[in-house]
Amino acid sequence: DAGVIQSPRHEVTEMGQEVTLRCKPISGHNSLFWYRQTMMRGLELLIYFNNNVPIDDSGMPEDRFSAKMPNASFSTLKIQPSEPRDSAVYFCASSLERSPAGTQYFGPGTRLLVL
Amino acid sequence: AQSVSQHNHHVILSEAASLELGCNYSYGGTVNLFWYVQYPGQHLQLLLKYFSGDPLVKGIKGFEAEFIKSKFSFNLRKPSVQWSDTAEYFCAVNAGGGADGLTFGKGTHLIIQP
Numbered sequence: 743d744a745g746v747i748q749s750p751r752h753e754v755t756e757m758g759q760e761v762t763l764r765c766k767p768i769s770g771h772n773s774l775f776w777y778r779q780t781m782m783r784g785l786e787l788l789i790y791f792n793n794n795v796p797i798d799d800s801g802m803p804e805d806r807f808s809a810k811m812p813n814a815s816f817s818t819l820k821i822q823p824s825e826p827r828d829s830a831v832y833f834c835a836s837s838l839e840r841s842p843a844g845t846q847y848f849g850p851g852t853r854l855l856v857l
Numbered sequence: 858a859q860s861v862s863q864h865n866h867h868v869i870l871s872e873a874a875s876l877e878l879g880c881n882y883s884y885g886g887t888v889n890l891f892w893y894v895q896y897p898g899q900h901l902q903l904l905l906k907y908f909s910g911d912p913l914v915k916g917i918k919g920f921e922a923e924f925i926k927s928k929f930s931f932n933l934r935k936p937s938v939q940w941s942d943t944a945e946y947f948c949a950v951n952a953g954g955g956a957d958g959l960t961f962g963k964g965t966h967l968i969i970q971p
Contacts, residue, residue, distance in 0.1 A: 835901075850899070
């Protein structure tokens with residue numbers, strides 16, 4: 743079975759540009775999570791969706807960040823405009839809410855570098 | 858809000874040594890506890906989890922962890938490590954319902970010397 747799919751795997755952009763990260767969750771999973779990993783702050787939850795509805799976006803750092811989930815099989819995380827401090831690895835994870843403990847399965851991540 | 862503390866940021870061991878990585882959490886309610894591993898250049902993989910029942914849980918690759926509620930701890934153990942265990946290990950927690958996002962510790966970088 744395919745796991746969580748993220749694209750692109752690597753993104754290099756210049757400050758001020760718009761960046762869009764994409765995620766396809768595991769088929770049948772109804773919860774989707776976006777995390778950011780940096781050396782300084784470790785792994786942080788940015789936002790999560792349940793049945794395509796955003797539940798908690800308190801981790802989104804600024805208004806420059808936005809996330810959408812138009813359907814059960816696709817989500818985007820957008821940064822506009824991007825800044826060098828946004829450089830990080832962005833992970834998407836999905837889970838089946840009804841499963842014990844709601845185990846989350848992670849994608850390979852998108853490594854973002856903003857110059 | 859939950860928080861997770863991992864005591865050791867870097868651990869260096871020789872092959873066949875025993876391993877114990879500390880994890881303490883802060884949360885007043887029922888929790889689910891996880892250990893994830895991130896091998897170099899790879900994504901996070903679940904090692905094991907606890908949500909109810911036997912507080913001693915066994916995971917993949919010979920790892921186990923013990924939930925001690927009175928100490929708010931969930932330490933990871935392995936009796937004999939291998940060079941291939943070199944990786945970053947993350948302890949994580951979410952609230953009892955299991956539908957919330959995870960709160961992660963800062964991670965422990967484990968290096969196994971052959």
